[in-house]
Amino acid sequence: MTSPSISRRTILRQGGAALATVSVLRLAGPAHAFPRAQDAEVVLWLDQPEPNPVPEAIVRQLAWEELDSWITPNDEFFVIKHFAQPELSEGDWRLEIGGLVDHPMALTLDDLKARERAEATVTLECSGNSAFPFNKGLVGNAAWAGTPLATLLEEAGVQADGREVVFWGADAGEQVWREVTITERFARGMSLDDALSPANLLAYEMNGEPLPPLHGFPLRLIAPGWYGVANVKWLTRIEVLDRRYMGHFMARDYVTIREEEVDGETVWTFTSVSRNRLKSAPAKVTRQGDSYTIMGAAWGAPIAAVDVRIDDGPWHSATITEPGTDVAWAFWEVEWADPTPGEHTVTSRAIAADGEVQPAPDDPLLAGKTTYWESNGHITRRVEIV
Numbered sequence: 139m140t141s142p143s144i145s146r147r148t149i150l151r152q153g154g155a156a157l158a159t160v161s162v163l164r165l166a167g168p169a170h171a172f173p174r175a176q177d178a179e180v181v182l183w184l185d186q187p188e189p190n191p192v193p194e195a196i197v198r199q200l201a202w203e204e205l206d207s208w209i210t211p212n213d214e215f216f217v218i219k220h221f222a223q224p225e226l227s228e229g230d231w232r233l234e235i236g237g238l239v240d241h242p243m244a245l246t247l248d249d250l251k252a253r254e255r256a257e258a259t260v261t262l263e264c265s266g267n268s269a270f271p272f273n274k275g276l277v278g279n280a281a282w283a284g285t286p287l288a289t290l291l292e293e294a295g296v297q298a299d300g301r302e303v304v305f306w307g308a309d310a311g312e313q314v315w316r317e318v319t320i321t322e323r324f325a326r327g328m329s330l331d332d333a334l335s336p337a338n339l340l341a342y343e344m345n346g347e348p349l350p351p352l353h354g355f356p357l358r359l360i361a362p363g364w365y366g367v368a369n370v371k372w373l374t375r376i377e378v379l380d381r382r383y384m385g386h387f388m389a390r391d392y393v394t395i396r397e398e399e400v401d402g403e404t405v406w407t408f409t410s411v412s413r414n415r416l417k418s419a420p421a422k423v424t425r426q427g428d429s430y431t432i433m434g435a436a437w438g439a440p441i442a443a444v445d446v447r448i449d450d451g452p453w454h455s456a457t458i459t460e461p462g463t464d465v466a467w468a469f470w471e472v473e474w475a476d477p478t479p480g481e482h483t484v485t486s487r488a489i490a491a492d493g494e495v496q497p498a499p500d501d502p503l504l505a506g507k508t509t510y511w512e513s514n515g516h517i518t519r520r521v522e523i524v
């Protein structure tokens with residue numbers, strides 16, 4: 139957490155006065171996915187993230203202007219934790235598999251590593267990302283390695299009445315349900331069908347290193363295509379139930395409430411945060427001499443195209459510079475010809491391979507949403523051209 143990028147960002151966050159004098163930042167280091175950024179200057183956004191009010195929960199976020207590689211390095215990958223971080227030692231740690239299975243198991247990390255190895259590059263986004271001025275960077279892309287969940291569940295022998303698979307973390311905290319105060323562990327459930335997806339990994343490696351403690355050491359679930367919350371860290375138990383699991387993070391928090399009109403009547407619907415939604419974000423504006431480029435990312439679905447607009451002007455097609463995959467972000471860029479000096483807004487929208495378009499903030503789907511989760515509307519950033 140003392141990486142140069144973080145300390146530099148901390149400096150950038152020290153308010154508007156410092157920003158006004160340091161409105162341009164010289165990029166250092168390799169620029170793998172944004173090659174033209176090599177010796178370009180980054181023009182910092184005017185709307186820098188506000189100070190994080192919950193440092194114990196949002197430990198770290200992506201600094202968009204520093205994005206220069208398709209893979210997010212471990213020490214720049216955002217961190218969300220809801221409870222105090224558990225200290226797990228590899229020696230004592232076991233993964234239990236229990237509930238409605240014929241062969242309950244208790245596996246060591248070595249047992250898991252001895253099993254079939256699988257790798258997947260997966261973008262994780264917290265479903266609370268970009269809902270507030272302080273959380274603009276709760277997204278990252280990493281190469282995860284581990285063992286497939288499905289084969290392990292098959293070996294455990296899920297019984298005929300098994301419907302749901304619950305993933306338990308080692309972390310816990312106090313919650314009040316009605317008048318009862320309990321100590322609840324972080325846990326998330328998935329239907330058996332969803333859990334058996336061959337894409338799901340029990341991951342013990344992140345970008346070629348053992349899973350870092352902040353990201354769930356020794357083991358976490360990686361559920362490609364699901365919002366961050368489904369990817370349970372510090373995993374200790376997998377349990378098969380015959381009914382849905384309704385813990386805090388399924389049924390109270392991470393619940394999206396929408397107001398809808400059905401047959402002329404207003405109804406509110408409640409859904410648990412699950413699969414990713416289509417989204418994009420402008421990452422940075424760079425300048426080389428007099429020419430400006432806008433770069434960004436798009437994720438949440440296989441990306442077919444990205445459009446960008448300046449102020450209230452027309453949409454321009456961006457060039458996809460890294461195509462991404464169905465579960466890993468794409469990168470894009472577009473030239474910004476002759477910007478006029480002064481303040482401008484930059485907005486992007488992603489178009490998925492199936493034709494779905496990232497919704498505008500006034501789309502009924504978003505306008506009727508009363509909770510902040512799954513805020514996947516167009517993102518607008520502000521920039522000043524001097």
Ligand SMILES: Nc1nc2c(c(=O)[nH]1)N[C@H]1C(S)=C(S)[C@@H](COP(=O)(O)O)O[C@H]1N2
Pocket residue numbers: 215216217218219220221262263264265306307308309324352353354365366367368369370371372373
């Ligand atoms: N055990 C446990 N797993 C967890 C969490 C947590 O608080 N405890 N937070 C979840 C949420 S809300 C997100 S967005 C992702 C963040 O993963 P990261 O910190 O590795 O980026 O982890 C998920 N898994």
Ligand SMILES: [Mo]
Pocket residue numbers: 218263264265266366367
């Ligand atoms: Mo999250």
